Amino acid sequence: MSNQQANTPLFTTLLNHAKKQPVPFHIPGHKKGKGVDPEFRAFIGSAAFQIDLINISPLDDLHHPQATIQEAQELAAHLFHADHTFFSVQGTSTAIMTMILSICKPGDKIIVPRNIHKSVLSALILADAIPIFIQAEIDKELLISHNITTEQVEQTLKQHPDAKAILLIHPTYYGVVCNIVEVVKMAQQYHIPVLVDEAHGALFSFHKDLPISAMEAGADLAATSLHKLGGSLTQSSLLNLKQTRVNPQHVQSIFNMMTTTSTSYLLLASLDTQRRYLALYGRQSIDQTLQLAKYARDEINQIPGLYCPDEQLYEYHSVHQVDPTKLIIHLEQMEITGHEAEIWLRQKHRIEVELSDLHNILCIISIGDDQESINQLLFALRDLSSHFYQQSQNRVQHITIPDLPELVMSPREAFYHTQVRSLPLEQSIHYVSAESITIYPPGIPILLPGERITREHILYIKENLEAGLPVQGTLDPEVTTIRVIY
Ligand SMILES: Cc1ncc(COP(=O)(O)O)c(C=O)c1O
Known part of the structure; x- marks a missing residue:
């Protein structure tokens, strides 16, 4: 790891700027927090307002980075194995839309798994692109979608050799990745870029026991949510790019069309500092996270009525690897739905899950967890089981995810x-x-x-x-x- 990664060019510039005690006659109008509601200021601390700034010239401009933002982005690019990194202050949704709008012109075909995030749909509408959907494999037991298979990709590319790109979800919300390396090779044969929704894969570059990252697999663009699992502030995200088939200047121009001109320097500073944290401590933090996740999974599988799969998922063709930090907790023999379990856990135990569906709850274990938080989760799940486990009950048969619908028009x-x-x-x-x-x-x-x-x-x-x-x-x-x- 280069010593450069210990630097935080943008955050340091912001701190130096604040130390000079400038007298601002520019927005934001709270003027270093003086015009802010006192309760809010007391709660989040007055220091945050000192660096809640805008793109005045010493601080560089996200729309045309030439100084500290550029340096901070270059450090991130190096760490994430990219040729260029763009910082996003509008979450991964904007990074995804930028990716697609950078590649697709009106009428262009793009191959996409059907279990896309809604930001992909927004981009398809904005770009007037034609999606060629691949139905993700459905898990008949958990009743969730997994990923797509290499065979499906191969067949779709043969049927649509004029497609302009392929988009992958790496991993799905539930933590499943397809064989991205093989898909990249296939796309290369057709000379088309691979775009990756890597919203839930921000830590993949940092540990060998996690799936390979999109950039390391040779993808062209990856929208990577540092804020979801990487520890930066909510809404701060990354768009990573390999320069083989995609022009970074073009991506910058689309990114500028999608991005506010009032970029939050708090979010940018969070990206800069969290990149440093991950560079210095990522590997060891993830080591601990993986151990905690394994412990939690093993314990959950001892709780009557609950099932937390891992290796079992590999029975599915589209499951090349799973992110073990995502705990899909299937309510196998419980007399409540996933959503009812979510509410019960909140009301009885203050446990907030990531999501619930009809049959499962999803809990993520992250670099912010410790043995105490895991024990709290396990205690609550044991209590849930003691209330709702029904050994003799037949599983309620719920309706499954509908098949790939007919796309009648764009x-x-x-x-x-x-x-x-x-x-x-x-x-x-x-x-x-x-x-x-x-x-x-x-x-x-x-x-x-x-x-x-x-x-x-x-x-x-x-x-x-x-x-x-x-x-x-x-x-x-x-x-x-x-x-x-x-
Ligand atoms: C798979 C996937 N992609 C993209 C996004 C969008 O990310 P963001 O909320 O940062 O805009 C999400 C958010 O939940 C997601 O789950």
Whole structure:
């Protein structure tokens, strides 16, 4: 590790600027926190306001980095095995949209797994790109989507040799990766770039027991959420680039179109300092995280009614590797849904899970965990089991994820269609949807604009609504109607 990684060019510049006690006549109007609500200031500390600054010239500009931001991005690029890194202050969603808009022009085809995050859909609409969907493999026991297989990719590339790019999810929200190295090789044969949604893979470069990172696998662009698992402040993220097929200046120009001109220096400083932390201590912190995750998984598998898979997932073709820090806790023989378990754990034990669905809860173990937090989780899960385990109960058979729907028109055409009307969910079957319906989290659309609505969709949406899961996306906030094209 080079000594350079111990430096924090941007954060240090901000600190030096604050030390000079400048008298600001520029935004933000709170002027070093003096105009801020006192309770809020006392809570987060007045120091934060000293560096809540804007792009005045000593501090460089994220839209045209030439000084400290450039240096900070270069250090990040080096650490993440990239040729260029762009800092995002608008989460990974903006990094994903930038990636796709940098590659796809109107009418271009892009190969994507169907279990995309909704930001991919936003980019498809903005770019007017045509998605060529691959249905991710469905786990029949957990009833979640895993990933796509190399065979599916090979077949799709043969059928669509004119596709302009392929997008991978690396890993899925539940921590599953496909064989990215093989997919990159295939894409290279077709001379097309591989774009990677690496929202949940920020730590992959730091430990051999985690899957390979997108950049190390040879991908061209990767949107990598440092804020999700890497420890930086929420909303701060990275877009990493390898310069083989993609022009960084073009990516910068698209990134500028998508990014606020009031970039948060608190978020940028968090990226700069967290990059240093990971460079210096990442490996050892992740060592401990992996040990804690293994301990938690082993213990959970002893709790009656709960099942926390790991090796078992490898039975699926699309599961090349799993991120062991993601604990999918399947409520195998419990008399409650995942969502009810989420609420119960919150109310009874102050445990906040990452997400729940009808059959599972997902807990992430991260570099911020310790033995105490793991023990609290285990205590709560044992209590959950003692209340809801039903040895003799037959498993309630829930409706499975609908098959790959027919894409009748491009998401953009459907989204901007003029002949649209709202129909009650039950009456919308066979129509083409003009909007998307998503459960967030995980934010994977059940229906996209342009897809034909089937009975399975409606049953699945209703089951999720009845279970109290956060179904959203329709103009109708209650999701009793959906806009369709007629
Ligand atoms: C797989 C995946 N991709 C992208 C995103 C978007 O990341 P962000 O919330 O940082 O915009 C998420 C967020 O949950 C995600 O789960």
